[in-house]
Amino acid sequence: MQKSRSLAFAFVAPALLVLAAILGWPLVSAVLLSLQDVRTIGSQGQWVGFTNYSTVISNPMFWTSVGMSIVWVVANAALQTVLALMAALTLNQNFPGVKIARTWIILTWIVPTVVVVIIWRWLFSTSGGMINPLMMQTGIVSRPVGFFSTPWTAMATLIFINSWRWFPFIALMMLAGLTRIPADLYEAARIDGANGWKRFTRITWPLLAPTLGVLTVVGTLLSFNVFDIIWLLTAGGPAGGTRTLPVMIYETAFKGYKLSEAATISVLATMLLMAFALVATRWLAKEGDSR
Amino acid sequence: MKKRILGLLAGASMLMPLSAFAAPVEITLWHMEQPPHRVARIQEIIDAFNTAHPDIVVKQEPQNWGEVYAKAPAALSAGAGPDMLFAIPDFTPILKNIGALTSVADFVAELDKKHDFVDSTVQSYSYDGGVWAVPLYNMAMSLWYRKSVLDGAGLKVPETWADWKAAAEKLSVDGTYGIGVPANKQLYTDQTIYSVMVNGGATEIYNEDGTLRFNNPQTVAALDYYAQLQKLSPPDSTSWTWGEAEACFVSKSCGMIMQFSVISSYDTQGGGDPADLGVAPIPHADGEKDHNTIAYANAVMLLSKDEAKRKASEEFIRYLLEPETYGKFLNMEPGLFMPVTADGAKAESFWGDPMATKYKAQIEQIIANSQNGRLFGFTSGRTFPSIAAISAQNVIAETLQSIVVGGKSAADAVAGGQDRMVEVSK
Numbered sequence: 001m002q003k004s005r006s007l008a009f010a011f012v013a014p015a016l017l018v019l020a021a022i023l024g025w026p027l028v029s030a031v032l033l034s035l036q037d038v039r040t041i042g043s044q045g046q047w048v049g050f051t052n053y054s055t056v057i058s059n060p061m062f063w064t065s066v067g068m069s070i071v072w073v074v075a076n077a078a079l080q081t082v083l084a085l086m087a088a089l090t091l092n093q094n095f096p097g098v099k100i101a102r103t104w105i106i107l108t109w110i111v112p113t114v115v116v117v118i119i120w121r122w123l124f125s126t127s128g129g130m131i132n133p134l135m136m137q138t139g140i141v142s143r144p145v146g147f148f149s150t151p152w153t154a155m156a157t158l159i160f161i162n163s164w165r166w167f168p169f170i171a172l173m174m175l176a177g178l179t180r181i182p183a184d185l186y187e188a189a190r191i192d193g194a195n196g197w198k199r200f201t202r203i204t205w206p207l208l209a210p211t212l213g214v215l216t217v218v219g220t221l222l223s224f225n226v227f228d229i230i231w232l233l234t235a236g237g238p239a240g241g242t243r244t245l246p247v248m249i250y251e252t253a254f255k256g257y258k259l260s261e262a263a264t265i266s267v268l269a270t271m272l273l274m275a276f277a278l279v280a281t282r283w284l285a286k287e288g289d290s291r
Numbered sequence: 292m293k294k295r296i297l298g299l300l301a302g303a304s305m306l307m308p309l310s311a312f313a314a315p316v317e318i319t320l321w322h323m324e325q326p327p328h329r330v331a332r333i334q335e336i337i338d339a340f341n342t343a344h345p346d347i348v349v350k351q352e353p354q355n356w357g358e359v360y361a362k363a364p365a366a367l368s369a370g371a372g373p374d375m376l377f378a379i380p381d382f383t384p385i386l387k388n389i390g391a392l393t394s395v396a397d398f399v400a401e402l403d404k405k406h407d408f409v410d411s412t413v414q415s416y417s418y419d420g421g422v423w424a425v426p427l428y429n430m431a432m433s434l435w436y437r438k439s440v441l442d443g444a445g446l447k448v449p450e451t452w453a454d455w456k457a458a459a460e461k462l463s464v465d466g467t468y469g470i471g472v473p474a475n476k477q478l479y480t481d482q483t484i485y486s487v488m489v490n491g492g493a494t495e496i497y498n499e500d501g502t503l504r505f506n507n508p509q510t511v512a513a514l515d516y517y518a519q520l521q522k523l524s525p526p527d528s529t530s531w532t533w534g535e536a537e538a539c540f541v542s543k544s545c546g547m548i549m550q551f552s553v554i555s556s557y558d559t560q561g562g563g564d565p566a567d568l569g570v571a572p573i574p575h576a577d578g579e580k581d582h583n584t585i586a587y588a589n590a591v592m593l594l595s596k597d598e599a600k601r602k603a604s605e606e607f608i609r610y611l612l613e614p615e616t617y618g619k620f621l622n623m624e625p626g627l628f629m630p631v632t633a634d635g636a637k638a639e640s641f642w643g644d645p646m647a648t649k650y651k652a653q654i655e656q657i658i659a660n661s662q663n664g665r666l667f668g669f670t671s672g673r674t675f676p677s678i679a680a681i682s683a684q685n686v687i688a689e690t691l692q693s694i695v696v697g698g699k700s701a702a703d704a705v706a707g708g709q710d711r712m713v714e715v716s717k
């Protein structure tokens with residue numbers, strides 16, 4: 001038994017080593033970089049210990065960005081969950097064209113980010129865009145709205161666009177969860193006189209909760225790291241109003257030419273995410289055990 | 292007989308130069324002229340060069356200004372950088388600091404002797420005892436308007452800030468914005484703000500000793516005035532780059548804009564009537580006399596350490612600056628790129644282009660405007676390395692945003708802007 005276990009380990013060891021190197025080396029490099037004072041790629045730096053960490057932690061901009069990242073993640077999670085749940089429940093019904101709808105719902109997700117950005121930038125534009133004239137014609141507003149003109153509206157608009165892009169993917173995951181719920185449970189509830197709301201709250205929601213839990217963890221990690229849409233639409237502006245941590249890391253490294261400081265922010269962000277992932281997975285495991 | 296023929300062939304092959312067998316030298320050009328028609332024009336020139344120089348193969352890889360500041364140092368560090376890279380003055384200190392540049396003073400002197408560079412274009416790249424790039428073309432910001440629109444409102448072309456604001460207010464009717472000025476934290480906003488600053492006496496951002504003098508009454512007045520113009524601009528101008536401003540102008544949503552050139556988009560999408568397209572110098576403050584503007588001498592840096600590639604790069608630049616080629620190169624965007632050489636300014640290849648002919652009056656006006664061109668950080672004959680970080684982080688634009696978005700007074704914003712410049716310079 002011991003021999004076969006050793007043999008098995010010997011077989012998987014090379015793959016594990018390669019995996020460890022691929023995953024571990026960038027992390028180790030980032031930590032090493034954060035302990036130096038390298039400014040631009042290709043230049044040499046001196047070892048400065050934890051100076052960068054004290055600089056970053058004492059920078060109010062860092063904490064503002066942490067706050068913005070939290071707002072970004074929570075708002076995206078909430079909006080995407082609501083939209084995805086609605087879509088999944090709809091797609092779980094039988095109606096003509098449901099198969100086509102299930103296939104094409106992922107369209108927003110497969111469109112390249114740059115295309116998404118161009119489409120929405122044009123739609124929201126005050127010079128030739130479609131949304132402002134529609135809002136004015138229907139009397140919602142009397143003057144064109146600059147969707148990216150204030151920090152608050154820019155953040156809300158970005159959250160909307162990002163959620164629009166990602167909710168179909170989450171909806172499909174939820175749909176997979178929904179199809180696993182036995183149909184006879186609904187049948188029995190219906191015979192017992194449970195209305196639609198009760199069937200949802202007593203059957204659908206509790207049985208979908210594990211899927212939602214996993215999606216929350218994965219979605220949070222993915223949302224937190226979103227950079228492309230934010231950078232291409234607002235570049236963290238206006239007035240730093242959408243400068244989440246990934247945007248701050250990029251700005252610090254490639255606009256401020258402070259590569260080591262950017263690595264420090266990356267390490268701190270990774271620690272935050274790891275802490276979240278640890279707590280969330282433990283909570284999920286606990287929930288799983290209690291069921 | 293057979294032996295004789297073989298012998299002759301062997302002898303002949305020994306007489307042939309080795310280069311006949313050598314693979315052509317391949318050189319890569321990175322430039323930031325991304326619009327497809329500019330890429331196509333550069334490709335035409337490259338194809339002609341490659342045909343005329345079988346021992347050299349030039350290929351282009353268009354880049355983007357937003358990314359190249361980060362991408363070029365990374366690529367060079369990884370040994371995958373280009374052999375030639377277009378630049379604006381504040382880009383060169385970054386690459387020089389990582390040891391990627393060697394002086395091209397001798398090469399520039401050779402070209403100067405032949406073509407006679409506009410002095411200021413070479414000066415922008417001359418510091419620390421070297422010349423770090425070869426000037427290629429100049430760009431100057433102007434005020435663009437439609438003559439029919441101004442005439443319709445009973446307005447004259449604005450000369451002063453007071454005229455300008457009054458015109459913008461009068462043109463702001465029926466869903467039209469009197470003016471479109473950007474307020475994004477981006478290079479275009481840096482450029483338009485500085486164009487206003489230099490017309491209000493706020494030309495210098497450095498003192499002679501390299502300390503900053505951004506925080507002064509002239510800068511405060513200029514930013515305060517600019518913020519007033521921004522209120523008359525579309526609300527999404529806080530996220531504008533060059534393209535959005537041009538789109539606003541050609542779609543007639545904006546009465547006036549500041550831009551290097553709108554000729555190409557106006558011609559294809561804005562009606563294309565040259566008689567109606569107006570271009571003027573940027574208005575100056577009421578107490579000032581001269582019209583000034585921002586001007587960028589764009590250049591090319593030679594990055595290859597390989598002698599053969601460096602010589603091939605030099606050969607390509609020689610070809611580019613020949614009057615027969617140069618005008619064709621400049622007219623990849625008619626009215627945007629101005630010549631930096633005396634013979635280029637007279638070249639038939641420049642003035643013979645159909646677009647240059649059609650919009651000759653506008654192009655002549657841009658050239659006239661460029662005579663008083665300045666560039667922040669490169670105005671006093673001294674260049675301080677911190678200008679690279681100040682420019683890359685768009686601190687001037689960020690200062691404006693703290694007024695128009697953050698609600699600060701101009702005085703507080705400019706004081707904060709200077710502090711930020713000090714911070715990013717560390």
